[in-house]
Every structure is written in C-alpha cells, then in structure tokens.
Amino acid sequence: MGVTLCHVHGRAGVTHVCAHIRAALDAHSTLPAWSSYTLPHPPDYVVVRMCEACVVQRKLPVPGRRLIDEELVLDQLDTTPTCDACFVELTSEP
Ligand SMILES: [Zn+2]
Ligand SMILES: [Zn+2]
Numbered sequence: 001m002g003v004t005l006c007h008v009h010g011r012a013g014v015t016h017v018c019a020h021i022r023a024a025l026d027a028h029s030t031l032p033a034w035s036s037y038t039l040p041h042p043p044d045y046v047v048v049r050m051c052e053a054c055v056v057q058r059k060l061p062v063p064g065r066r067l068i069d070e071e072l073v074l075d076q077l078d079t080t081p082t083c084d085a086c087f088v089e090l091t092s093e094p
Helices: 019-027 052-057 084-091
Strands: 003-006 010-017 034-038 047-051 080-083
Touching: 003 052, 003 080, 003 084, 010 019, 010 084, 019 047, 019 084, 034 052, 047 052, 080 084
Parallel strands: 010 047
Antiparallel strands: 003 010, 010 080, 034 047
C-alpha cells in the first residue's frame, strides 16, 4: 500500500484524487483548484487531493489538513489512486 506501479514512473507514491482531478489528469487539461488532506488512520502518508467542488460538497476543511475521525474516511471520499509523480508533474507546469 502507498506505492503504485506507474507506466511512466515505475514504483511511485500514491495520491488519491477526486473524479474531477482524475478526469483533468486523463485529459491532460488544467487541473481545478484543489486541497490536500491526510487521513486520521494509518497509513498516514496517504494523501488525498480534492477539487474545490468536492471540498464544498463534502464540507472538508480549507486549507487542507489531516482529517479527524468525525470527518470523511477514504472510502467515502470516492477517490482514485493515482501516481503522485504524474500528479506533481502536471501541477508543476507553469
Ligand atoms: Zn472533485
Ligand atoms: Zn507516474
């Protein structure tokens, strides 16, 4: 867990992204504004990135931080595991 096998980057870290960010990654289009969250339970290195719309819809705290038990857990966030290197590559583009 926590590591994915990317066809571009090989073994890489995992980031969990919402459907909208996933769609933008797939389309190589501009990502929506997003916030990063970590989870209340191990593995605490799992990072969840949710776009602005999902943040509002799920009433997540802004700015992103470590979520607590009373807040949503990964299963309920409806996210897709994604290569973190791919994500960083896209978001670091000017
Ligand atoms: Zn979203
Ligand atoms: Zn990758």
